[in-house]
């Protein structure tokens with residue numbers, strides 16, 4: 001059962017890779033002709049900078065008509081492709097889109113889609129389109145259309161997209177990787193090509209949010225805990241460890257709060273897309289951490305009888321923060337979907353820290369075992385290593 005669906009999928013992927021490679025060249029080798037214009041070659045074409053898509057077009061200024069052929073490959077068998085003009089803005093909201101997919105019956109369906117907002121669409125476009133048709137050839141879908149453009153128009157905003165599937169005639173949401181979110185740019189009707197391969201400001205802000213939080217919850221906090229747990233067992237490091245620990249956690253907290261605020265802002269600006277779990281874990285971490293910071297001032301003296309309770313609370317909150325922080329960092333990686341090297345580097349850094357901690361832990365446990373054997377470790381040249389919790 002599983003095999004019978006896996007094998008066609010696998011073959012499709014191989015096919016797509018082959019097609020993608022042949023198509024990875026440039027639009028000029030595609031030789032697309034315009035059926036609405038005596039089958040002449042389109043006057044211009046461009047390799048769209050994202051998602052391996054292409055646009056061919058002819059602009060006839062004397063009758064304000066733009067004739068377009070859009071070429072793209074859906075990410076999965078049964079997926080959709082879309083190309084749009086946005087007369088009011090540069091992104092998805094306001095886009096006057098043309099969508100195509102190949103149904104199970106092999107028929108290519110193509111329809112207009114007016115994206116009024118993230119949650120509201122209609123089939124009535126605000127622009128005039130005619131001669132709309134779609135075709136599919138070996139996994140590649142093409143959309144052909146004629147569009148009335150404003151007189152004297154020089155540049156239009158175009159947006160394009162590919163999506164995984166279609167359910168009951170409705171297209172399902174596309175992926176939210178930077179590749180998808182940056183599939184937009186100017187279309188210069190005269191055929192000149194502006195550089196559109198930039199990173200949008202939202203992705204930039206997401207990257208900043210990611211970096212701040214990885215540095216804070218993902219690195220400085222665990223480092224501070226390692227310092228507190230292992231450095232203080234060396235009498236010579238007392239009270240240095242304490243200042244290092246407080247300094248580490250305090251700077252982690254400041255950076256973390258900055259990261260947290262950027263996250264809240266990103267969340268409030270993202271209509272229609274809510275990462276509930278990522279957001280809630282983030283809020284929980286912030287609350288726990290803020291309590292930790294205030295608890296510093298409520299810390300009973302070392303010999304106070306309640307100090308033991310304070311320690312239990314402080315340590316359990318600390319470890320919870322680390323665990324939640326690392327979970328949320330990986331959730332963030334899934335959302336932002338950066339290049340693999342960033343995730344691997346982080347895994348590398350955190351593994352090194354974990355190995356150091358494990359090494360120190362084994363040293364501590366061993367020497368504690370030695371001490372309970374009656375060996376007086378404090379007389380040796382080694383510093384006295386004892387597992388102390390407070």
Ligand SMILES: *[C@@H]1O[C@H](CO)[C@@H](O)[C@H](O)[C@H]1NC(C)=O
Pocket residue numbers: 028029030031
């Ligand atoms: C496209 O046209 C050029 C020039 O006319 C020709 O050399 C090339 O073989 C054509 N490519 C395809 C795929 O038809």
Ligand SMILES: *[C@@H]1O[C@H](CO)[C@@H](O)[C@H](O)[C@H]1NC(C)=O
Pocket residue numbers: 036037060063065067146
């Ligand atoms: C303008 O002319 C082109 C052919 O050059 C044709 O395809 C298009 O339909 C015409 N537009 C209008 C509005 O008639």
Ligand SMILES: *[C@@H]1O[C@H](CO)[C@@H](O)[C@H](O)[C@H]1NC(C)=O
Pocket residue numbers: 037060061062063
């Ligand atoms: C533009 O459209 C007009 C009207 O349809 C037509 O006469 C003319 O030949 C077209 N120009 C080009 C370059 O196709």
Ligand SMILES: *[C@@H]1O[C@H](CO)[C@@H](O)[C@H](O)[C@H]1NC(C)=O
Pocket residue numbers: 122123124
């Ligand atoms: C779309 O346009 C048609 C014809 O103008 C109209 O009857 C219909 O109500 C419109 N639909 C929507 C959802 O606006």
